[in-house]
Amino acid sequence: MPSFVIVEKCDGCKALDKTACQHICPNDLMVLNKDLMKAYNNEPEMCWECYNCVKICPVDAVEVRGYADFVPLGASVSPMRGTDSIMWTVKFRNGTLKRFKFPIRTNEEGSAVPDGGFATGTENLKDSVLFTEPASTGMNSIPSLK
Amino acid sequence: MADFQTKEVSTDLLIIGGGMAACGAAVEAAYWAKKNGLKVTLVDKAAMDRSGAVAMGLSAINQYVGLKDGENTLKDYLNYVRNDLMGITREDVVANIARHVDGSVHLFEKWGLPIWTDDEGKYVHEGRWQLMINGESYKVIVAEAAKNALGTDNIYERVFIVDPLMNGDKCVGAVGFSVRENIFYVFKAKAVMVAMGGAVHVFKPRSSGEGLGRAWYPPWNSGSSAYFTLKAGCEMTCQEVRFIPVRFKDAYGPVGAWFLLFKSRATNGLDENYMQTRAGELENWAPYGKVKPVPANLRNWLMLLDVMDGKGPIYMRTEEAIQNIANEFKDDPKAFKKKMKELESEAWEDFLDMTISQAILWAGMNVAPEESKSEIAAAEPYFIGSHSGASGAWVSGPEDLQTAETKDEYFWGYANMCTVPGIFAAGDASGASSHKFSSGSHAEGRIAAKAAIAYCVDNPAEPKVDYAVVEELKTRILAPLDLFEKNKGYSSDNNIHPEYIRPKMFMFRLQKIMDEYAGGVSSQFKTSKPLIERGMFLMDFLREDAEKLAAEDLHELMRCWENTHRMWQAEAHMRTILFREETRWPGYYFRTDTPGMNADWLAFANCTWKNGEWEMKKRPVKYIHESI
Numbered sequence: 001m002p003s004f005v006i007v008e009k010c011d012g013c014k015a016l017d018k019t020a021c022q023h024i025c026p027n028d029l030m031v032l033n034k035d036l037m038k039a040y041n042n043e044p045e046m047c048w049e050c051y052n053c054v055k056i057c058p059v060d061a062v063e064v065r066g067y068a069d070f071v072p073l074g075a076s077v078s079p080m081r082g083t084d085s086i087m088w089t090v091k092f093r094n095g096t097l098k099r100f101k102f103p104i105r106t107n108e109e110g111s112a113v114p115d116g117g118f119a120t121g122t123e124n125l126k127d128s129v130l131f132t133e134p135a136s137t138g139m140n141s142i143p144s145l146k
Numbered sequence: 147m148a149d150f151q152t153k154e155v156s157t158d159l160l161i162i163g164g165g166m167a168a169c170g171a172a173v174e175a176a177y178w179a180k181k182n183g184l185k186v187t188l189v190d191k192a193a194m195d196r197s198g199a200v201a202m203g204l205s206a207i208n209q210y211v212g213l214k215d216g217e218n219t220l221k222d223y224l225n226y227v228r229n230d231l232m233g234i235t236r237e238d239v240v241a242n243i244a245r246h247v248d249g250s251v252h253l254f255e256k257w258g259l260p261i262w263t264d265d266e267g268k269y270v271h272e273g274r275w276q277l278m279i280n281g282e283s284y285k286v287i288v289a290e291a292a293k294n295a296l297g298t299d300n301i302y303e304r305v306f307i308v309d310p311l312m313n314g315d316k317c318v319g320a321v322g323f324s325v326r327e328n329i330f331y332v333f334k335a336k337a338v339m340v341a342m343g344g345a346v347h348v349f350k351p352r353s354s355g356e357g358l359g360r361a362w363y364p365p366w367n368s369g370s371s372a373y374f375t376l377k378a379g380c381e382m383t384c385q386e387v388r389f390i391p392v393r394f395k396d397a398y399g400p401v402g403a404w405f406l407l408f409k410s411r412a413t414n415g416l417d418e419n420y421m422q423t424r425a426g427e428l429e430n431w432a433p434y435g436k437v438k439p440v441p442a443n444l445r446n447w448l449m450l451l452d453v454m455d456g457k458g459p460i461y462m463r464t465e466e467a468i469q470n471i472a473n474e475f476k477d478d479p480k481a482f483k484k485k486m487k488e489l490e491s492e493a494w495e496d497f498l499d500m501t502i503s504q505a506i507l508w509a510g511m512n513v514a515p516e517e518s519k520s521e522i523a524a525a526e527p528y529f530i531g532s533h534s535g536a537s538g539a540w541v542s543g544p545e546d547l548q549t550a551e552t553k554d555e556y557f558w559g560y561a562n563m564c565t566v567p568g569i570f571a572a573g574d575a576s577g578a579s580s581h582k583f584s585s586g587s588h589a590e591g592r593i594a595a596k597a598a599i600a601y602c603v604d605n606p607a608e609p610k611v612d613y614a615v616v617e618e619l620k621t622r623i624l625a626p627l628d629l630f631e632k633n634k635g636y637s638s639d640n641n642i643h644p645e646y647i648r649p650k651m652f653m654f655r656l657q658k659i660m661d662e663y664a665g666g667v668s669s670q671f672k673t674s675k676p677l678i679e680r681g682m683f684l685m686d687f688l689r690e691d692a693e694k695l696a697a698e699d700l701h702e703l704m705r706c707w708e709n710t711h712r713m714w715q716a717e718a719h720m721r722t723i724l725f726r727e728e729t730r731w732p733g734y735y736f737r738t739d740t741p742g743m744n745a746d747w748l749a750f751a752n753c754t755w756k757n758g759e760w761e762m763k764k765r766p767v768k769y770i771h772e773s774i
Binding site: 050079096 | 173176177181182191195197198201202213215220242246248249250256257258259282283287290291292294304325354355357360361364491494495498499505509510511545549592593596603770773
């Protein structure tokens, strides 16, 4: 059942106009049952296990149980995504636990400036120099035919 | 007809898609549009933060040429791509991406992407062209820059584009619908950028049941780029050049770190290394079989020969690779322990950044890679022009990378413009420019966007929309909802009805045809003229039945059209396999009736769909690498 929603934890993102998992799923799989105010994965067999619903859920209500057609039961992989890093807990079928922490970005969320601070080296719409070039390439000019 | 409001959006450049190429296009287009008083609009079927092929994240950037430090030259990259694709490549387009790609990577770093560096501050390479990253938020970061450039008012999320909007031979925009509310969208535009990704689930996947979604490339890549350009009348190229990745079996976790970083070998069930025992076979595919690295499709082929001989399973020898590393540190147990901890973290991050399923599978099977080897296998075929496949639209190259020999053939005014004026393509949507991956797709989006803005400036006339055509499209696009509504309730199970077919079953039928006749997994990637002809006979019925697709809601309406898009990709694929009377990429597909390479076919096999007819055309391959 790739990603699934724990009934007890899900509050249907009642404070939002749509649930966070509905908002983010790249394959449009998550649906809110408005009678129960619980989200669910409407098409688990089209789930890529990308974990975006798991990572975004504000109440940790979404988890993944590995594809049952080839993954033995009993394992779990759980992320905790912060603003600058992500912590993973991997639980093996035999009970072994592993934890990993990786950085996810080097600056503050929202601070990506389109030109990256690189100067524009062209005014010409028709040449082959892009708006951050040549500075963003680290070269003096864009190479062409000899 | 279903009750839908029609919403019209007028813009200058319409970017369709939200992945790497579209985000690159957004950033570049926003700059030039502002200078020229033009408007740019982007429409994505999902949420840009996590849409496209990089939605989960990536553990490496696969195209970084390193031009500034002289690590490689453009010529080096051209050689690599040409050999990997067995000679079939548009070097003008490949070189254009390669000369800009490093700039995109440097931007990613400025935008906040953690790229690994060594003690001297230099990027850590996984392989010659690959950089290691902490890429969980790669797409979030790249999308953030695109959104900041365009402004959220110019972005439409959760709108699925179905068809190009044509006025005669000219594209004047695109139409589609919201998957959240009953709104039919009409986008009017002077230029359109196609960046809707490649195609997955055209072929039957190895997985079944719940695991059906575990394709190597994401299942939301549904052939929408190919459909859009085909329907608009654009010439297409390399529609036969599918890609078959060899990955960890079933969960499709990446093997790059194990092969490149940890120097692991792959062996068969008898402990034989097929790259050695089958080395002689490479002679049959010269000159490409003789180069290093051995082209991806030939590495596949040597492995497949073992599999076809019943010599599986095929294993990645992780335990041996780790033992080799341990041997290097045999006199220093402390250093070994430290190294092992590093390697363990790198190996798991490789999975957790981009294929979390593989981490679950290893945990579920209690895999300790230092103790036990892990199975690898060839996945089902995908259409992904950005990787070692090549399918996509036939686009103009840049003017300044044409030689006297290539100019007439490869250049028609604007870089990355398709053969239909005003339609541009990038990423998986543009063909014959393999090995651009995530970073090169971004760079190509930028290249195409600048050219598209130039096109808008040169062609300022407002797009003329024929509203009779819009109404016709609206009726046709919403028809699956009407068909369901009209017929539901007759059967006690709405899935099974004599008057309609639901999109999931339609997809299964397509996948079965492709799998059995066009060289899918269960045919061991083999096909032939008689098989393709039989497959096309069965496709005729499927095409007719596409008119009977039924949808219960907006989500399913999207599925109906996604699968129609897949069907068009499938048809272009079969026709082009039939047209190319040779076998050139034996590890991608093998035509048993034409089993070897034929020098006459060192050429592009192109196709165009016009007025209901398919036209096949052979185009010459002309290299520029002597001039670069």
